Amino acid sequence: GLKKKEIHVLCLGLDNSGKTTIINKLKPANAQSQDIVPTIGFSIEKFKTSSLSFTVFDMSGQGRYRNLWEHYYKEGQAIIFVIDSSDKLRMVVAKEELETLLNHADIKHRRIPVLFFANKMDLRDSLSSVKVSQLLCLENIKDKPWHICASDGLKGEGLQEGVDWLQDQIQ
Numbered sequence: 418g419l420k421k422k423e424i425h426v427l428c429l430g431l432d433n434s435g436k437t438t439i440i441n442k443l444k445p446a447n448a449q450s451q452d453i454v455p456t457i458g459f460s461i462e463k464f465k466t467s468s469l470s471f472t473v474f475d476m477s478g479q480g481r482y483r484n485l486w487e488h489y490y491k492e493g494q495a496i497i498f499v500i501d502s503s504d505k506l507r508m509v510v511a512k513e514e515l516e517t518l519l520n521h522a523d524i525k526h527r528r529i530p531v532l533f534f535a536n537k538m539d540l541r542d543s544l545s546s547v548k549v550s551q552l553l554c555l556e557n558i559k560d561k562p563w564h565i566c567a568s569d570g571l572k573g574e575g576l577q578e579g580v581d582w583l584q585d586q587i588q
């Protein structure tokens with residue numbers, strides 16, 4: 418059949434935000450892992466949508482590994498940035514990491530799409546995607562298309578909406 422267009426995606430965000438859980442859920446059921454552990458360094462994952470074949474660099478969000486992120490920026494054609502919307506204490510850390518990312522020389526002047534997942538929306542004390550967007554000052558992103566979805570990485574809610582948006586940006 419037709420070969421799908423291949424796209425390299427960087428999956429970034431703080432440790433414990435749910436990056437690996439989300440990427441795992443986007444894979445076909447028979448390829449999903451049952452138990453997910455904190456990522457060491459990074460992991461390369463693949464999944465497909467109707468028209469695209471995604472290669473994801475699922476980076477560790479732990480502080481000691483965050484300096485690895487920038488080595489993959491040049492290769493990234495899209496970014497998925499995951500936020501734990503119940504982690505109010507570290508929202509400012511997520512904001513700082515996002516600013517550092519968006520100001521990096523390999524990202525700054527490129528119109529690459531950025532998809533945000535305000536993840537863990539199932540938790541009682543989680544913030545809405547609107548609130549997360551305000552705390553991260555997403556309205557200040559003027560030079561890149563971006564979109565935020567509330568998500569539940571465990572159940573998979575919100576993921577399709579996000580990936581559909583990403584696919585539309587890349588076509």
Ligand code: GTP
Binds near residue numbers: 435439453456479
């Ligand atoms: P690092 O690899 O360390 O950067 O973390 P990560 O961002 O990949 O997080 P991971 O996917 O390992 O998930 C961290 C924890 O959050 C796990 O216990 C997941 O089961 C849990 N988790 C992920 N998504 C959700 C969600 O939407 N809701 C809830 N309640 N828990 C979630």
Ligand code: MG
Binds near residue numbers: 437455456
């Ligand atoms: Mg991980």
